[in-house]
Amino acid sequence: MRVTMADVAREAGVSKTTVSRVINTRSEVDRATAARVRAIIGRLGYVPSSGAVGLARGTSRTLGMLVPSLTWSWIAEVLQGVVDTVEARGYGLLLYTCNRGAESARRFTEQVSARAFDGLLVVEPENTLDTIGALHREGLPVVLIDDRGRHPAFPSVVTTNHEGAASAARHLRAAGRTRPLVITGPGHFPCVQDRLRGFTEVLPEHHVAPGDFGEESGSRAVRRALAAGTVFDAVFAHNDLTAAGALRALRAAGRSVPEDVAVIGFDDLPMARHTEPPLTTVRQPAGLLGETAARMLLDHLAGAPAPDGPVVLPTELVVRRSAP
Amino acid sequence: MRVTMADVAREAGVSKTTVSRVINTRSEVDRATAARVRAIIGRLGYVPSSGAVGLARGTSRTLGMLVPSLTWSWIAEVLQGVVDTVEARGYGLLLYTCNRGAESARRFTEQVSARAFDGLLVVEPENTLDTIGALHREGLPVVLIDDRGRHPAFPSVVTTNHEGAASAARHLRAAGRTRPLVITGPGHFPCVQDRLRGFTEVLPEHHVAPGDFGEESGSRAVRRALAAGTVFDAVFAHNDLTAAGALRALRAAGRSVPEDVAVIGFDDLPMARHTEPPLTTVRQPAGLLGETAARMLLDHLAGAPAPDGPVVLPTELVVRRSAP
DNA sequence: CTGAAAGCGCTTACAG
DNA sequence: CTGAAAGCGCTTACAG
Numbered sequence: 306m307r308v309t310m311a312d313v314a315r316e317a318g319v320s321k322t323t324v325s326r327v328i329n330t331r332s333e334v335d336r337a338t339a340a341r342v343r344a345i346i347g348r349l350g351y352v353p354s355s356g357a358v359g360l361a362r363g364t365s366r367t368l369g370m371l372v373p374s375l376t377w378s379w380i381a382e383v384l385q386g387v388v389d390t391v392e393a394r395g396y397g398l399l400l401y402t403c404n405r406g407a408e409s410a411r412r413f414t415e416q417v418s419a420r421a422f423d424g425l426l427v428v429e430p431e432n433t434l435d436t437i438g439a440l441h442r443e444g445l446p447v448v449l450i451d452d453r454g455r456h457p458a459f460p461s462v463v464t465t466n467h468e469g470a471a472s473a474a475r476h477l478r479a480a481g482r483t484r485p486l487v488i489t490g491p492g493h494f495p496c497v498q499d500r501l502r503g504f505t506e507v508l509p510e511h512h513v514a515p516g517d518f519g520e521e522s523g524s525r526a527v528r529r530a531l532a533a534g535t536v537f538d539a540v541f542a543h544n545d546l547t548a549a550g551a552l553r554a555l556r557a558a559g560r561s562v563p564e565d566v567a568v569i570g571f572d573d574l575p576m577a578r579h580t581e582p583p584l585t586t587v588r589q590p591a592g593l594l595g596e597t598a599a600r601m602l603l604d605h606l607a608g609a610p611a612p613d614g615p616v617v618l619p620t621e622l623v624v625r626r627s628a629p
Numbered sequence: 630m631r632v633t634m635a636d637v638a639r640e641a642g643v644s645k646t647t648v649s650r651v652i653n654t655r656s657e658v659d660r661a662t663a664a665r666v667r668a669i670i671g672r673l674g675y676v677p678s679s680g681a682v683g684l685a686r687g688t689s690r691t692l693g694m695l696v697p698s699l700t701w702s703w704i705a706e707v708l709q710g711v712v713d714t715v716e717a718r719g720y721g722l723l724l725y726t727c728n729r730g731a732e733s734a735r736r737f738t739e740q741v742s743a744r745a746f747d748g749l750l751v752v753e754p755e756n757t758l759d760t761i762g763a764l765h766r767e768g769l770p771v772v773l774i775d776d777r778g779r780h781p782a783f784p785s786v787v788t789t790n791h792e793g794a795a796s797a798a799r800h801l802r803a804a805g806r807t808r809p810l811v812i813t814g815p816g817h818f819p820c821v822q823d824r825l826r827g828f829t830e831v832l833p834e835h836h837v838a839p840g841d842f843g844e845e846s847g848s849r850a851v852r853r854a855l856a857a858g859t860v861f862d863a864v865f866a867h868n869d870l871t872a873a874g875a876l877r878a879l880r881a882a883g884r885s886v887p888e889d890v891a892v893i894g895f896d897d898l899p900m901a902r903h904t905e906p907p908l909t910t911v912r913q914p915a916g917l918l919g920e921t922a923a924r925m926l927l928d929h930l931a932g933a934p935a936p937d938g939p940v941v942l943p944t945e946l947v948v949r950r951s952a953p
Numbered sequence: 954c955t956g957a958a959a960g961c962g963c964t965t966a967c968a969g
Numbered sequence: 970c971t972g973a974a975a976g977c978g979c980t981t982a983c984a985g
Contacts, residue, residue: 307744309978320956325980335954352742356689357978359680360961367723375712378899381705388699388726392736397745399691400724402712412716418676420631421721549903556905575702579873581880581905633962644972649964659970681962684977 308351317345328353355397367397368602369422371413371437373429374404378574379591380428383450386595387426394603403433410436417445424602426450426595448602450594451496452615460605461615462598466496469587469620470503473541473569476585476622478508480629482539482567488516488526488551490543500543500571512537516547523550531558538566539628545570545577545586552580552627567628582626590618632675641669652677679721691721692926693746695737695761697753698728702898703915704752707774710919711750718927727757734760741769748926750774772926774918775820776939784929785939786922790820793911793944794827797865797893800909800946802832804953806863806891812840812850812875814867824867824895836861840871847874855882862890863952869894869901869910876904876951891952906950914942 314321319342326334327342334342345351359365368391372380384400391398399422403409410433417425417440424446430437434457441447441459449461477485485508490497492515504511512535514526523542527550530537540555542548548570552562560566562582570577573588597616605611638645643666650658651666658666669675683689692715696704708724715722723746727733734757741749741764748770754761758781765771765783773785801809809832814821816839828835836859838850847866851874854861864879866872872894876886884890886906894901897912921940929935 311978321979322956322981323954326955329980333954338954350742352739354684354978355740355743355745356680356683357961358980360678360684360963361978361980363961363980365680375705375709376899378702378705381699381702381708384705384724385699385726385728388724389728392725392728392733395736397740398724400708400712400722401716402709404709404713404716409716412719415676416679416721418674419679421679575700576900576903579900580903635962645963646965646972647970650971653964657970662970678962681977682964684979685962685964687964687977 307354308349310351310353313342313345313349313351316349317342364423364606365397365421366395367399367422368424368426368599369399369401369416370426371401371403371428371430371433373402373431375402378576379572379589382591383428383595386592386597387599388595390596390599390603396603403431414440424448424606426598426602446602446605446611448598448605449615450598451589460601460611462594462601462618463615464589464594464618465620466499467503469571469589469622470500470541471507472620472622473571473587474504474507476624476628477539477541477567477569480567483510484537485511485539485541486526486530486535486537487511487513488523488540488542488547489513490516490518490547497543504541511541516543518544518547520546520550520553523547523552524554525550527551527554527558531560540566540568542568542570545572545574545584548584548586548627549576549580552582552584556581562627563629569628573623577623578625580627585625585628586623588621588623590620593618631678632673634675634677637666637669637673637675640673641666688747688930689721689745690719691723691746692748692750692923693723693725693740694750695725695727695752695754695757697726697755699726702900703896703913706915707752707919710916710921711923712919714920714923714927720927727755738764748772748930750922750926770926770929770935772922772929774922775913784925784935786918786925786942787939788913788918788942789944790823791827793895793913793946794824794865795831796944796946797895797911798828798831800948800952801863801865801891801893804891807834808861809835809863809865810850810854810859810861811835811837812847812864812866812871813837814840814842814871821867828865835865840867842868842871844870844874844877847871847876848878849874851875851878851882855884864890864892866892866894869896869898869908872908872910872951873900873904876906876908880905886951887953893952897947901947902949904951909949909952910947912945912947914944917942 310321310324314324327339401413427437428450447459452461516522540551542551562568570584570586573586577584577586634645634648638648651663725737751761752774771783776785840846864875866875886892894908894910897910901908901910
C-alpha cells in the first residue's frame with residue numbers, strides 16, 4: 306500500500322542500495338541513473354520511512370523536550386524558539402511534561418531508554434535534576450534551559466539574573482528612588498539569590514519581603530509593609546506575577562504608581578503590558594533561550610564539542626509606565 | 630552496548646519470541662518462564678526500542694500536533710491538555726508549527742509521508758486546511774481543534790461561539806445595559822459571524838465596529854465611537870486582547886469601567902485577570918478542548934468510529950469587575 | 954558506478 | 970507452552 310524503497314528500486318530497475326545512495330546524495334552514482342531514480346521517486350511520491358531510517362542508522366533525528374507546566378507563558382515562548390530551530394534543521398520535537406509527578410517521570414525515562422530521541426532539552430528541572438543528571442552520565446546529550454542558577458555539570462543556557470536585578474536597581478536609583486521594597490521569589494532558588502545580590506550591590510539599603518512568585522504574595526507583601534508603616538518609594542518584585550499583585554495592593558491602598566511608588570517586575574510576560582499602569586520589567590529573552598539551547602544540542606549531535614560553562618544570554622530592562 | 634531483546638533472550642535461555650510474548654503479556658507463556666524473563670529484564674534494565682517496535686508493528690504510538698504560533702496563550706493551554714492526555718495513554722507527541730509558511734508546510738507533509746506519527750491534531754488551520762483535508766482523505770486520522778466555525782468534513786472539537794456571545798449579551802441586558810458597542814474580529818472568520826449572531830439574537834440593537842483581534846483595534850474602535858458621538862454603555866469585544874485595548878481607550882477618555890461602560894471580552898486569557906479592572910469574559914475551555922481532541926483521536930486509533938458531527942464544548946461566562 | 958547480503962531490534966504467523 | 974524464520978523498510982560494509 307505505502308510506497309517503499311523496494312518499489313522505487315523495482316520501477317527504476319536498480320537495487321535498493323542505489324536508491325538509498327540517490328536519496329542520501331552520495332557522489333558515487335551515475336548522473337543518468339540518479340536522474341531516473343529521482344524521477345521515479347517524484348512520480349511515486351516516495352518518502353523514506355523515518356522509523357526504518359532511524360532503526361538502520363541508530364538515530365531518530367528527533368529531540369526530546371521536557372518542560373514543567375506549559376501554562377507558564379514564558380515557557381511557551383521558549384518552546385516556540387526551540388520548535389523553530391529544530392524544524393529548520395529537519396529534526397522533530399517530542400514534547401513531555403512532568404506534570405503528574407512520579408508517574409510522568411517514570412514514563413519519561415522509559416522513553417529515553419527506548420531511544421525515542423537523540424538528545425534532550427530540559428527547562429527548569431525542579432525535582433528531576435537528579436534523574437536528568439543520571440541520563441546525561443549514561444550518554445544522553447542534554448542541554449538545560451534556565452537552570453535556576455544551580456549550574457550543574459552539564460551544558461546549559463541561562464540568563465543574567467544578577468545583572469538584570471542590578472539594572473532594575475540602577476534604573477530606580479537614577480529616578481531618585483531611595484527606599485525600595487524587594488519582594489523575592491522562593492528563597493531556595495539560586496536565581497532568587499542572584500537577583501537579590503545584583504540588586505543589593507547597587508542599592509544596599511532596602512527592605513526585603515519574602516514572596517513565592519505568586520501574585521497573591523505580591524499583594525500580601527505590600528499590605529504588610531504598609532500596615533507596618535514601612536516607608537518605600539519603589540517595589541522590585543522578583544517576577545511579573547508578584548509585581549502585578551503589588552500593583553493591585555498599592556491601588557487598593559490609594560497609592561499611585563509611579564508617582565508614590567515605582568514598580569519593576571522580572572520576566573516580561575505578555576501580561577506585563579496589560580497591567581495598569583503597564584509594567585516596567587526585566588525581560589528574560591525566552592525565545593532566544595530556546596533557540597540557543599536547541600542550536601547547542603543540535604550542534605553537539607552533529608559532532609561539535611559541548612561548551613564547558615553555561616551560555617549566558619543578557620536580560621533587558623523594558624521601561625513602561627510603572628517605573629518610567 | 631545498549632541492552633537488546635537478544636541479550637535478554639540469551640541470558641534467560643529462551644527465544645526472542647518468548648521474550649516478546651512476556652513483554653506484551655500474551656497469555657501463552659509459562660508462569661515460571663515469564664517470571665524468570667521478567668527478572669532478567671529488570672536486572673538488565675531492558676526497555677524495547679520504540680523505533681524497532683514501531684517498524685515491526687507499523688505504528689509509532691506517537692501523535693503529531695500542528696499549531697499556529699505557540700505564543701498565543703490559549704494555544705499553550707490546549708497543548709497542555711493534549712500532552713496530559715497523550716502521556717497518560719503512553720503515546721508520544723510530536724510538535725510542529727506552521728510559522729514559516731510554505732517551508733514549514735512542505736517539511737510537515739514530509740513527516741506525514743514518513744509515517745512519523747499515527748494521527749494528527751490540528752489547531753485552527755488557517756491556510757493549511759486544504760493540505761490537511763488531502764492528508765485526511767489519504768487515510769491519516771485527523772482531529773481538528775477549533776475549526777474557527779468552518780466545520781469541514783472531518784472530526785473536530787469546537788466551542789459554543791454563538792451561545793457564548795449570547796450569554797455575554799444576556800449578562801449585559803440583565804445589568805440594564807441597553808446600548809452596546811460590539812467590536813468584532815476579522816469578518817471572514819466563521820467564529821466571528823457566530824459570535825455576532827449569538828449577540829444579536831439577545832440584543833438586536835447595537836453598534837458594530839470592525840476589529841482584527843489585535844489590541845490596538847479595540848482602542849481604535851472606542852476612540853472612533855467616542856469621536857463620532859456614539860452613545861454606548863457597554864462593550865462586547867470578540868476577544869480579550871481587543872477588550873484590553875478598549876479598556877485602555879476608555880480610561881484615556883476618562884470613562885470609568887464599569888460605571889460608565891461595562892466591558893466583556895472573549896477567551897479568558899491569563900491576562901484577563903490582570904487588566905484594570907479585571908475583565909469579565911467568555912471563557913473558552915482551552916485545556917478541555919485539547920484533552921477532548923486527543924481522546925477522540927486516540928480512541929479512533931484504538932478502533933472506535935470517528936464521530937460524525939463536531940464535538941461541542943460549552944463556553945462559560947466569567948464575571949469580573951469590568952462587567953459585574 | 955553498482956548490487957547482494959547482512960544487519961538495525963523488534964513482531965508475528967506457522968509449526969511443533 | 971515454545972522456537973525458527975520471515976518480515977517491517979531502511980543503511981552499510983564488502984566485493985566486483
